[in-house]
Amino acid sequence: MSVSDTLCILRHEHASLDILFQRHQEMLVSHAWARAARLLTQYQERLTAHIRLEEKFLLPYCTDGSGSSPRWGSHVYRTEHRKLEELVRAVTVRLASARRRGVTPAMLIDLLDKERTLKHVAQHHHEREEKGLFIELHERLPLETRREFSKELLRVSQCI
Numbered sequence: 001m002s003v004s005d006t007l008c009i010l011r012h013e014h015a016s017l018d019i020l021f022q023r024h025q026e027m028l029v030s031h032a033w034a035r036a037a038r039l040l041t042q043y044q045e046r047l048t049a050h051i052r053l054e055e056k057f058l059l060p061y062c063t064d065g066s067g068s069s070p071r072w073g074s075h076v077y078r079t080e081h082r083k084l085e086e087l088v089r090a091v092t093v094r095l096a097s098a099r100r101r102g103v104t105p106a107m108l109i110d111l112l113d114k115e116r117t118l119k120h121v122a123q124h125h126h127e128r129e130e131k132g133l134f135i136e137l138h139e140r141l142p143l144e145t146r147r148e149f150s151k152e153l154l155r156v157s158q159c160i
């Protein structure tokens with residue numbers, strides 16, 4: 001398995017997450033609340049699994065050391081991961097609360113505003129990983145680690 005295969009899998013998984021979130025928002029604007037909530041739960045599960053794999057396989061190699069140092073240290077990626085987890089948790093709670101009370105147009109606008117922030121942070125994060133993290137790590141990453149990461153990432157994309 002080549003470096004570009006792994007990068008391709010990573011890009012594909014980022015794109016799949018974006019599509020899943022887009023489908024969730026389509027359900028929101030169609031007022032299909034139960035389906036919107038289900039898709040948001042799927043997004044949250046898949047994002048959480050994705051983050052867990054990156055922190056297990058990639059971030060331990062994202063440190064200053066021999067060779068050229070990464071542009072952004074692992075703490076930058078970890079901070080963004082925590083932010084993404086917090087944002088997705090917040091919109092999940094907000095949607096559940098709105099559904100309990102009966103979703104009004106004002107609640108929907110408020111939810112979409114919050115989701116815009118989540119989308120924005122996720123898109124920047126994915127881009128930073130694809131253009132920074134993974135490119136800078138490919139020489140440090142042992143072949144076995146890269147293989148394992150790719151295998152696990154594919155498993156997540158097929159399971160959830």
Ligand SMILES: [Fe+2]
Nearest residue numbers: 051054125129
């Ligand atoms: Fe990430």
Ligand SMILES: [Fe+2]
Nearest residue numbers: 050054126129
């Ligand atoms: Fe990622």
